[in-house]
Amino acid sequence: MSNHEAVHAPVGGRLMTRPFTILLAFAVVGAIAAAYRFANGIGSVSNLSNGYPWGVWIAIDVVVGTAIGCGGYAVGLLVYILNKGQYHPLVRPAVLTSLLGYGLAVLAVVIDLGRFWGLWKVPIFVWRWSHSPQLEVALCVAAYTMVLVIEMSPALFEKLRAGAASGTRRFAENALRVLEKNFFWILALGLLLPTMHQSSLGTMMLLPGPKVHPLWFTPWLPLLFVVNCIIIGFAVVTLEATFSAAAFGRPRETRMLASLLHVAAWVAIGWAAFRVVVVALSGKLGFLASGYGVAFLAEVGLLVVAGAILLSPERRSRPACQVRAAMIMLLGGILHRVNTYLIAFRPGAHFSYFPAVPELLITFGIIATEVAIYIAVVKTLPILQGPPAKHTA
Amino acid sequence: MALDRRSFIKSVAVGGVAAAGAALPAAASERPVAPEGALGMLYDATLCIGCKTCVVACKQANDRQPDPGPWGEEHLYDAPLDLNENTKNIIKLYREGDTYSYMKQQCMHCVDPACAAACMLHSLQKDPVTGIVGYDPQYCVGCRYCQMSCPYNVTKFEFSKALPLIVKCELCRHRVKDAAVKGPDGFTRYPGGQGQACCEVCPRGAVISGRRDELLAEAKRRIAAAPGKYFEDRVFGETDGGGTQVLYLSRVPFEDLGLPKLGPEGVPRTAYAVQEGIYYKIPFAAPIGLFAVLAGVIYRNKRAEQVAGAEGGAKR
Numbered sequence: 001m002s003n004h005e006a007v008h009a010p011v012g013g014r015l016m017t018r019p020f021t022i023l024l025a026f027a028v029v030g031a032i033a034a035a036y037r038f039a040n041g042i043g044s045v046s047n048l049s050n051g052y053p054w055g056v057w058i059a060i061d062v063v064v065g066t067a068i069g070c071g072g073y074a075v076g077l078l079v080y081i082l083n084k085g086q087y088h089p090l091v092r093p094a095v096l097t098s099l100l101g102y103g104l105a106v107l108a109v110v111i112d113l114g115r116f117w118g119l120w121k122v123p124i125f126v127w128r129w130s131h132s133p134q135l136e137v138a139l140c141v142a143a144y145t146m147v148l149v150i151e152m153s154p155a156l157f158e159k160l161r162a163g164a165a166s167g168t169r170r171f172a173e174n175a176l177r178v179l180e181k182n183f184f185w186i187l188a189l190g191l192l193l194p195t196m197h198q199s200s201l202g203t204m205m206l207l208p209g210p211k212v213h214p215l216w217f218t219p220w221l222p223l224l225f226v227v228n229c230i231i232i233g234f235a236v237v238t239l240e241a242t243f244s245a246a247a248f249g250r251p252r253e254t255r256m257l258a259s260l261l262h263v264a265a266w267v268a269i270g271w272a273a274f275r276v277v278v279v280a281l282s283g284k285l286g287f288l289a290s291g292y293g294v295a296f297l298a299e300v301g302l303l304v305v306a307g308a309i310l311l312s313p314e315r316r317s318r319p320a321c322q323v324r325a326a327m328i329m330l331l332g333g334i335l336h337r338v339n340t341y342l343i344a345f346r347p348g349a350h351f352s353y354f355p356a357v358p359e360l361l362i363t364f365g366i367i368a369t370e371v372a373i374y375i376a377v378v379k380t381l382p383i384l385q386g387p388p389a390k391h392t393a
Numbered sequence: 394m395a396l397d398r399r400s401f402i403k404s405v406a407v408g409g410v411a412a413a414g415a416a417l418p419a420a421a422s423e424r425p426v427a428p429e430g431a432l433g434m435l436y437d438a439t440l441c442i443g444c445k446t447c448v449v450a451c452k453q454a455n456d457r458q459p460d461p462g463p464w465g466e467e468h469l470y471d472a473p474l475d476l477n478e479n480t481k482n483i484i485k486l487y488r489e490g491d492t493y494s495y496m497k498q499q500c501m502h503c504v505d506p507a508c509a510a511a512c513m514l515h516s517l518q519k520d521p522v523t524g525i526v527g528y529d530p531q532y533c534v535g536c537r538y539c540q541m542s543c544p545y546n547v548t549k550f551e552f553s554k555a556l557p558l559i560v561k562c563e564l565c566r567h568r569v570k571d572a573a574v575k576g577p578d579g580f581t582r583y584p585g586g587q588g589q590a591c592c593e594v595c596p597r598g599a600v601i602s603g604r605r606d607e608l609l610a611e612a613k614r615r616i617a618a619a620p621g622k623y624f625e626d627r628v629f630g631e632t633d634g635g636g637t638q639v640l641y642l643s644r645v646p647f648e649d650l651g652l653p654k655l656g657p658e659g660v661p662r663t664a665y666a667v668q669e670g671i672y673y674k675i676p677f678a679a680p681i682g683l684f685a686v687l688a689g690v691i692y693r694n695k696r697a698e699q700v701a702g703a704e705g706g707a708k709r
Binding site: 038039040041042043044046048049050051053054080081083085112113114115116118119121122125128129130131132133134135136138184185187188189191192195196199200203204206207208209210211217219222345347348350 | 475476477478507509510511512513514515530531532533534535536537538540541542544546548549550551552553554555556557558634651653655660661663664665666667668669671672673680683684687688690691692694695697698
């Protein structure tokens with residue numbers, strides 16, 4: 001990766017801008033709500049119940065959060081496996097988004113776990129390991145978060161190398177050399193682990209099978225989830241590249257995004273077609289005539305609409321259309337996950353769930369923290385593609 | 394563009410390689426059976442008079458706090474509406490027109506328990522001798538995946554506590570522990586008679602405790618003695634959801650009593666078939682193989698790039 005370092009540069013500029021302060025305020029409010037939860041139990045801040053033991057913390061912060069963190073995975077597959085080097089400038093910011101998505105998902109898990117203090121036993125007590133799909137998710141997410149830290153570390157070492165002290169400079173140079181030598185297997189891990197745990201996130205909802213609506217209960221759920229996270233990844237990379245370019249005055253990557261979105265469009269349409277075919281072949285089309293049918297059609301339809309927009313070469317080369325289609329695609333992708341984990345989960349007629357205000361404040365706090373750290377990091381470390389040539393003197 | 398279509402096909406192939414073969418071996422998974430000495434209970438809803446003595450006895454035997462009920466008057470009521478963190482056993486009433494039936498709800502001690510399949514460190518575990526699904530908080534991280542997975546909504550969690558536990562009926566295994574005698578045949582029995590508190594106090598013998606095979610025989614005897622009396626002339630739990638160690642007889646349909654309609658397949662079988670198919674059938678072959686392929690492709694691509702660079706033909 002470091003042979004491409006010339007293209008990356010820190011954005012610089014003042015950190016404590018007004019939007020940044022607002023993000024910090026949300027983070028602080030979320031932290032206060034989380035502190036209250038640790039003192040008084042999960043029930044004190046949330047509407048989670050014995051019928052709905054998992055709510056927005058798991059469905060949004062973890063299940064959707066890690067999928068949003070799959071930008072690095074989706075672009076990594078293109079660049080390193082399909083050898084599409086032209087997308088390389090997208091990799092580093094995508095990996096940063098991934099690291100933040102996964103790092104904060106881990107934080108959300110700690111808030112959600114009732115007995116979080118025993119979490120350290122999960123990777124250590126190998127002799128107690130079960131064949132639970134959730135164990136696979138837990139171990140893989142932890143490992144992948146570490147891999148993302150390693151994948152991100154060249155940005156830090158490049159910054160150190162540019163520093164003054166000769167000792168740190170030598171250390172940074174050595175570290176970069178070691179990373180360069182070992183990158184192919186670190187990258188391979190970085191592609192293997194998401195394949196494993198994103199599919200397992202689908203497997204996880206097979207265990208509550210009898211409580212999951214038949215439209216979502218299919219043994220193909222693992223495959224649907226792993227391709228779904230690639231779709232979400234493409235959408236997130238598009239939005240992140242576009243908004244970064246706008247916010248930080250960086251060169252737009254419109255042409256690169258156009259061809260990326262062309263791939264994404266076919267993946268999305270393929271996913272939607274497969275989803276419908278699986279439901280049809282298992283004879284479940286009758287379930288479409290219900291509220292659940294609307295939720296199903298929404299998650300499939302949004303992807304088809306996004307794909308249809310992007311199939312036109314004229315439309316997908318316009319930034320406004322790219323953003324619109326990516327947002328629709330993101331929404332459709334997210335909806336499949338929220339549907340599977342919350343909407344399609346039916347514990348019984350006398351249970352209901354809607355998130356409580358402090359519960360949502362914790363989720364908002366986590367999202368705000370994610371965006372705030374992203375801004376802080378791209379301003380100080382070489383993540384984004386360098387400024388247009390006219391500014392470099 | 395042909396290139397993009399190929400990319401798409403490849404992306405799907407690479408991304409789903411581990412998961413793709415998963416749905417196929419579903420039929421190959423074996424069906425667990427109850428251990429020979431499996432303990433259980435038989436609840437005959439036609440005998441229950443709804444006195445709820447069992448609810449009180451269960452609370453005493455398991456050190457559970459009174460439940461203030463919907464009024465929240467802690468000093469006056471013990472009125473749980475449903476199973477909860479203070480209530481491991483409850484009596485409910487189904488009523489429609491002239492038909493009514495009581496319903497006793499507690500852990501079913503599934504032959505193939507989904508909660509134990511969900512548990513990462515075997516904090517919930519099925520005893521190999523008694524078949525009791527017991528809870529050991531030492532390894533519990535409070536993830537509540539067991540609650541998600543239980544098809545009977547039995548597993549409960551102390552949402553109101555900072556240091557919470559999972560709460561569920563453990564078939565009074567703490568009461569029978571000291572009275573347990575391991576027979577020469579290797580099975581544990583309870584000659585002292587200290588069984589489940591709910592069975593001990595039931596004035597009508599509506600719920601009785603014993604070995605699962607004996608209880609099943611008894612239930613079938615009752616059905617044979619009065620054909621047509623019981624719903625579908627069958628015992629709930631013989632095969633439902635892979636079988637349970639708590640068995641039910643009822644005059645009204647089991648679904649009316651809140652028992653889910655489950656096939657003969659164990660509830661965790663679909664998830665297990667996928668998970669075992671990917672990871673354990675040939676241990677870790679899929680992830681290791683996929684890793685080797687990924688690393689190989691990345692290495693090859695990088696070499697090709699370097700060679701191209703050395704020839705001075707960097708096209709990008």
